[in-house]
Amino acid sequence: DAGVIQSPRHEVTEMGQEVTLRCKPISGHNSLFWYRQTMMRGLELLIYFNNNVPIDDSGMPEDRFSAKMPNASFSTLKIQPSEPRDSAVYFCASSSTGFGANVLTFGAGSRLTVL
Amino acid sequence: EDQVTQSPEALRLQEGESSSLNCSYTVSGLRGLFWYRQDPGKGPEFLFTLYSAGEEKEKERLKATLTKKESFLHITAPKPEDSATYLCAVQGVTGGGNKLTFGTGTQLKVEL
Numbered sequence: 001d002a003g004v005i006q007s008p009r010h011e012v013t014e015m016g017q018e019v020t021l022r023c024k025p026i027s028g029h030n031s032l033f034w035y036r037q038t039m040m041r042g043l044e045l046l047i048y049f050n051n052n053v054p055i056d057d058s059g060m061p062e063d064r065f066s067a068k069m070p071n072a073s074f075s076t077l078k079i080q081p082s083e084p085r086d087s088a089v090y091f092c093a094s095s096s097t098g099f100g101a102n103v104l105t106f107g108a109g110s111r112l113t114v115l
Numbered sequence: 116e117d118q119v120t121q122s123p124e125a126l127r128l129q130e131g132e133s134s135s136l137n138c139s140y141t142v143s144g145l146r147g148l149f150w151y152r153q154d155p156g157k158g159p160e161f162l163f164t165l166y167s168a169g170e171e172k173e174k175e176r177l178k179a180t181l182t183k184k185e186s187f188l189h190i191t192a193p194k195p196e197d198s199a200t201y202l203c204a205v206q207g208v209t210g211g212g213n214k215l216t217f218g219t220g221t222q223l224k225v226e227l
Contacts (some may be wrong), residue, residue: 043159043202104161104215107162108158
């Protein structure tokens with residue numbers, strides 16, 4: 001299994017530009033999560049999906065952020081327009097749902113720098 | 116709202132010098148408490164899940180324990196390759212789904 005695959009690994013863009021981050025979850029996992037990691041705030045949950053349906057987007061900072069999951073094998077996180085304070089590492093994670101606690105498997109992350 | 120606090124923020128040990136990392140948590144119904152390891156430039160890597168107070172789990176030089184309010188990650192005779200950031204997270208029964216609430220981590224450096 002290739003694990004959770006994220007692209008791009010690094011993105012440098014200028015303020016005001018649109019940024020799209022992509023994620024392919026582990027096959028068979030039906031939950032997908034987008035987290036943002038910064039030195040100051042650590043890992044913060046932005047949004048998560050169960051069976052391709054957004055369940056909780058309360059962590060999405062503002063309307064500039066949007067996420068979609070058109071099918072079970074693909075998700076995008078879009079920032080439009082981007083701002084310097086959006087600079088962070090964005091992680092995608094996936095898990096299966098079932099009785100009891102379920103382990104999240106993380107991708108390698110997408111490091112975003114907004115100039 | 117679930118909350119996780121980790122201490123210390125950073126820890127420097129000599130090789131072979133055992134120590135413990137602390138994770139204090141509040142959650143409305145614990146489904147599981149997780150420990151992850153994160154190396155620079157990589158995503159968090161799963162180590163352990165603890166489900167109930169009194170439970171312990173071990174993996175090589177690491178042992179995780181759980182009480183009703185906190186968890187400890189004990190590191191016995193650490194080696195330089197144990198250097199990483201260790202993250203604690205909780206998964207609660209409320210709110211639906213499997214989301215994890217993370218602490219800000221303990222950055223461990225083990226020196227020769």
